[in-house]
Structure formats: C-alpha cells, structure tokens
Amino acid sequence: MAQHHFFDIKPVGRFAGQNAAIRRPREITFFSFDEDHRLRHDASSLRYYYPPAVPCDLNKGFDTFRQLDDSADDHLDGLLDALILYEKEKGNKVDTDIITWRGMMTKIMVAPFSSFDDWEMNATLFQGTIFIEENHSKKVASREHQFSEVARPGAMSQDLMSFWGYKFETVSLLPEPWSATPREYIDSREDQIVSNYAQYCSIVRTGFGKVKMIIGGEVDAVMDFKPEDKSQPVNWVELKTTAAVTNEREQIKFERKLLKFWAQSFLLGVPKIVVGYRTSQGILEYLEELDTQSIPEKVRVKGNNLWDGQTCINFASSFLEWLKGVITEGGVWRIQKRDKSPRLEIFKVEETGHGDILSPAFVEWRTHGLKDQQQKQATAADNNVNGTGTVSEPP
Numbered sequence: 001m002a003q004h005h006f007f008d009i010k011p012v013g014r015f016a017g018q019n020a021a022i023r024r025p026r027e028i029t030f031f032s033f034d035e036d037h038r039l040r041h042d043a044s045s046l047r048y049y050y051p052p053a054v055p056c057d058l059n060k061g062f063d064t065f066r067q068l069d070d071s072a073d074d075h076l077d078g079l080l081d082a083l084i085l086y087e088k089e090k091g092n093k094v095d096t097d098i099i100t101w102r103g104m105m106t107k108i109m110v111a112p113f114s115s116f117d118d119w120e121m122n123a124t125l126f127q128g129t130i131f132i133e134e135n136h137s138k139k140v141a142s143r144e145h146q147f148s149e150v151a152r153p154g155a156m157s158q159d160l161m162s163f164w165g166y167k168f169e170t171v172s173l174l175p176e177p178w179s180a181t182p183r184e185y186i187d188s189r190e191d192q193i194v195s196n197y198a199q200y201c202s203i204v205r206t207g208f209g210k211v212k213m214i215i216g217g218e219v220d221a222v223m224d225f226k227p228e229d230k231s232q233p234v235n236w237v238e239l240k241t242t243a244a245v246t247n248e249r250e251q252i253k254f255e256r257k258l259l260k261f262w263a264q265s266f267l268l269g270v271p272k273i274v275v276g277y278r279t280s281q282g283i284l285e286y287l288e289e290l291d292t293q294s295i296p297e298k299v300r301v302k303g304n305n306l307w308d309g310q311t312c313i314n315f316a317s318s319f320l321e322w323l324k325g326v327i328t329e330g331g332v333w334r335i336q337k338r339d340k341s342p343r344l345e346i347f348k349v350e351e352t353g354h355g356d357i358l359s360p361a362f363v364e365w366r367t368h369g370l371k372d373q374q375q376k377q378a379t380a381a382d383n384n385v386n387g388t389g390t391v392s393e394p395p
Helices: 077-090 102-113 136-148 157-173 185-188 248-268 293-301 310-325 360-386
Strands: 004-008 022-033 100-102 119-125 128-133 199-210 209-221 238-243 272-278 283-291 330-335 343-350
Touching: 004 310, 022 077, 022 100, 022 209, 077 100, 077 199, 077 209, 100 102, 102 119, 102 128, 102 209, 102 310, 119 136, 119 157, 128 136, 157 238, 157 272, 199 248, 199 310, 209 248, 238 248, 248 272, 248 293, 248 310, 248 360, 272 293, 283 293, 283 360, 293 310
Parallel strands: 100 128, 100 209, 238 272
Antiparallel strands: 004 343, 022 199, 119 128, 119 330, 199 209, 272 283, 330 343
C-alpha cells in the first residue's frame, strides 16, 4: 500500500510569523495558441489593453461564442515544448526545482484561506526537477458538478456567466497597440465574435524561499508594449469580471475573490488587474484598476481581513520545500486537497515512469537531444581552440 504523507494547513497562524523570500517573476520565454488553437512559438496572440465603453452588454454574442473544447488532457505539453526550444537556444537545461502551470501554484498559495477548495494534482520527478500538473479526471468531474447545480431562481446559467468573462476580454483588447489600431475596430469590439481559442502564454522563472521554479500561464494583455529587453518588467494586465458590490455580504464575497485575483497575477509578475463590475444580468457598469502588490494591504486595512498575502507566500514556500523532501524518486505522485480538510495529502499512484505528465518529445530531448547538442558544441569549441576548424571559401 502506498505510503501517505501529510502537510498541515491548520493552524494557519504558524505561517504568519515567517518572511519567505520571493524571486521576482521574470519571463524567459513564451508561446501562443492561434485562433485554431494551434501551438505557435511566437507572440502572435499577444493582445493590448484599451478600456471598453460602458455600459456594455456582456450577453451579446453568446449564441455565436467560439468555445474551445478543452475536454482533452493537454498535460504540460505546451510548456515543455517551449522549454525544449529555450534549452536548445541556451545549450543547457534549465536549473530549477519545480516546473508547473500557474493554476497549480495558485491553488497551493491560497489553500490556507480556501477551506472549501477540493482539488488533485499529479507530480513526477525527472532529472532532479518535480513536474506538477492538474489531475484531469478530477478537474472534469468538478466542472460537471459545478455546471449541473440548479441555479437560484432568477440567476443566470453557469455557461452564460462564464461567457461574460470572455466577452469582457473581447471588448477590452486590441490585436495591435492602440496607436496602430483603426478607430473603427476599437468602436466595434462589442460586435466582435467572442472566442477563447487564442492565448498568449508567458513562462517565468521565479522562486519561493529556497525553491526555484518555472511557471507557465496565460496572460490577458499588455498595457502598452512589451519591452525587447527581457530584463525589464512587462506591464501586463489581468482582466476580471465580478458582480457590483452593493452590500456587506457581497463585499465579503469580493474579498475572497480578490485572494485568487491577487495570487494569479502575483505568480506571473502581472502588476495590474482591471476589474469590470457588472449587474446580475450581465451589464458591465464600471471599471477599476487595481495594483497587484497593494491588494493584500488593501484587504488588511480597509476590508474584513479575511486573508493575508504574506501568510500565503510563507505557506507555499514551506510546502514546496517539504514536497522536495517527499518526492525524491520516480513514479507518479498525487497531491490532494479535500473540501474542508486541514491538510494536504501526498501519495504515490504509480511506482515507475512519469505517467503522461512528461511528453515523449521532452523526455527524448532531455535524455538524448540535449546531450548530443552539448557534445557537438564541445567538439566545435575544441576544433576552434586547436585550429582544426574549417573555414569555407565564399562562392
């Protein structure tokens, strides 16, 4: 029987006094999915923010929504494909402890203050790095349960409310910087067909305490332009919609939402979140720009003090360092949080191999391709040093 390991979430207070160091997220590479959701190793799906006109009907276009069928399990494939190209360019493998999607780290970070969350992840160790993905079957089951729940009388369907977020993105984004976009396009965004096929994914190097990480995740847009100099921070913006806050109950609900808003943006180094406030019928009424770094302080001072950002960081740092000491051999591991559970549980589900967490292309690259490239580079360097390199004559 598999040995089970447990990491206590409660009492949360034991993480409050720490001050884990954070490595500022810095983009090392990126990729896009185009309008047919084909992977492209470029920035073709990068979008630019420009405020929409309000009021705006977020229901418009629901009947023509091009909704991506994401029922297939894509694992870490897009992220790993991009890392293969990055390592080919650099000539060596990335030095990191953990590689995962931003969504996984968000779930882990907010666990101290998200008692009702219920999720599962799969993990495997390969060449000294832990790779973590979502357990797809659990994700599908959770989604089916959510969308099968009977809506309250007068409430909109889950499908329609999910569409509102994509509609908000469509009316807020441009395919080119504002200065290069015709006014006609800007004014017609409410009539554009809504699609969630295209995505721009940023891959960043970051770290929690002693744990080095590479995280990949979709970013909605850039505020102005993306600097050519990779050492410069990017002025990313995340777009979120939420119900307008009109009473104390909704204020508490919004502050809990802010926890995930903050964690998602914090992890990829997104400095600004634009929140679109809507009515219960899906009419966008007004916008608010939030500075990601200031959200925890805002909640602490002006809110109901429902969560603490530094505690989330400390918890994630402690858990990841502990996880490195648990996953020390191959096979497939399950990381699990149950609804209302005071702890995370880790156990092995497959004794050998990596399941489908790692793509065959990535394993082949790391096992043979990278080594072959390094040997060729070493031979070429030796030839140059020894004067045996050849120089071709011009035609």
